Amino acid sequence: MTAPITQDVLTIPRKPPEGQKPNLIGLTRPQLRAALIEHGTPEKQARMREAQIWQWLYHWGVRDFASMTNLSKDYRAFLENRFDIRVPEVVTRQVSADGTRKYLLRIDGGHEVEAVYIPEEGRGTLCISSQVGCTLTCSFCHTGTQKLVRNLTASEIVGQVLIARDDLGDWSVPGQPKREERLVSNIVLMGMGEPLYNFENVRDAMKIVMDGEGIALSRRRITLSTSGVVPEIARTAEEIGCLLAISFHATTDAVRDRLVPINKKWNIETLLNALREYPRLSNSERITFEYVMLKGVNDSDEDARRLVKLIRGIPAKINLIPFNEWPGAPYQRSDWERIEAFADIIFKAGYASPIRTPRGEDIMAACGQLKSATERGRKSRAQIAAEAAAQPSAG
Ligand code: SAH
Ligand code: SF4
Numbered sequence: 001m002t003a004p005i006t007q008d009v010l011t012i013p014r015k016p017p018e019g020q021k022p023n024l025i026g027l028t029r030p031q032l033r034a035a036l037i038e039h040g041t042p043e044k045q046a047r048m049r050e051a052q053i054w055q056w057l058y059h060w061g062v063r064d065f066a067s068m069t070n071l072s073k074d075y076r077a078f079l080e081n082r083f084d085i086r087v088p089e090v091v092t093r094q095v096s097a098d099g100t101r102k103y104l105l106r107i108d109g110g111h112e113v114e115a116v117y118i119p120e121e122g123r124g125t126l127c128i129s130s131q132v133g134c135t136l137t138c139s140f141c142h143t144g145t146q147k148l149v150r151n152l153t154a155s156e157i158v159g160q161v162l163i164a165r166d167d168l169g170d171w172s173v174p175g176q177p178k179r180e181e182r183l184v185s186n187i188v189l190m191g192m193g194e195p196l197y198n199f200e201n202v203r204d205a206m207k208i209v210m211d212g213e214g215i216a217l218s219r220r221r222i223t224l225s226t227s228g229v230v231p232e233i234a235r236t237a238e239e240i241g242c243l244l245a246i247s248f249h250a251t252t253d254a255v256r257d258r259l260v261p262i263n264k265k266w267n268i269e270t271l272l273n274a275l276r277e278y279p280r281l282s283n284s285e286r287i288t289f290e291y292v293m294l295k296g297v298n299d300s301d302e303d304a305r306r307l308v309k310l311i312r313g314i315p316a317k318i319n320l321i322p323f324n325e326w327p328g329a330p331y332q333r334s335d336w337e338r339i340e341a342f343a344d345i346i347f348k349a350g351y352a353s354p355i356r357t358p359r360g361e362d363i364m365a366a367c368g369q370l371k372s373a374t375e376r377g378r379k380s381r382a383q384i385a386a387e388a389a390a391q392p393s394a395g
Helices: 029-038 043-058 073-082 154-168 199-210 230-239 253-259 268-282 301-310 336-348 381-389
Strands: 089-095 101-106 112-120 123-127 148-151 186-189 222-226 243-247 287-293 316-322
Touching: 029 043, 089 154, 101 154, 112 154, 123 154, 154 199, 186 199, 199 222, 199 230, 222 230, 222 287, 230 243, 230 268, 243 268, 268 287, 287 336, 301 336, 316 336
Parallel strands: 123 186, 186 222, 222 243, 243 287, 287 316
Antiparallel strands: 089 101, 101 112, 112 123
């Protein structure tokens, strides 16, 4: 097999900051218990302590040991001396006119990632990042142009969820009636990075988020989007079991090679074969095929017909994404009539074909526009001003 399709990036290993106590956020339940035992909690007590601490962290959203009132004072002091409860630092928080919230977060090493909250009728979706930057180089994606890449830890992935829930006041409050409605009701791994190139951390983070005694989001409310890392797709079904979205974007290998270069390694046929197995392995519903609409590149009637033919037999939903233009992007968004004509062909073939409404465009919160400010900081002021002026209007 050929080497992974990567650009000439600097992949930074994560260096645990010196002098810091181990962080409890991001440990899975077995890891949490092991850490408690390792630091001196008697084994007989460990299971109960694990359950108590877990509830404080992930059901009540507590961030300090002093608040864990069902633990003895001594045990709280014991924890305080040995562990931390840390989440990434919120650098900026922007709220769009349409209610979309974008968080710029700083992680260890000074790198920055973004998370975006999108409120909708009856649900709220949090779009989270799995890497700083991305080693893949999809030609329409702003994140893919970033030269700096580091995998996020499970802690940093879960941390994005905790921060959004803090900001939205989405935690249960002791003594108050149980809240059935969640503001963060859905999670999509569609921010920066390729989640399947950071499999273990993404899996552990999602295990934490799905745990019934904590945040308790059902696996059916989590969607992982991948550009098509074929060998990890079956593993996603077996070890996470969440819904899957595929960045499909083209109906011939020639065009997909150009848009999603990982296609040169695992082409359309190989990808589709892996996808056919997914619903059975994960016992889940339809797979979402994401399709970014690029003017004159992949948006013809012929493309639409080829698309439905290709995915025949796979329980699927096709999500048409109007291209989010970014400064210097080599593509343009398809005209609205073209997108509708394309959607119509798909609809007539029997597929739901929602067109994703661009959200939060005034704060550059849309898919594919996420790029860290560390990177942005290297640009001149003029460049930043030009970028701000070039924001596309909501369409
Ligand atoms: N790396 C993963 C997940 C992050 S990208 C993946 O590629 O699937 C999330 C979605 O946004 C993908 O479908 C991606 O193709 C799409 N996307 C990236 N840049 C975009 C842009 N400029 N406009 C519209 N969609 C974009
Ligand atoms: Fe990476 Fe996804 Fe962007 Fe491709 S579309 S460069 S895989 S983040």
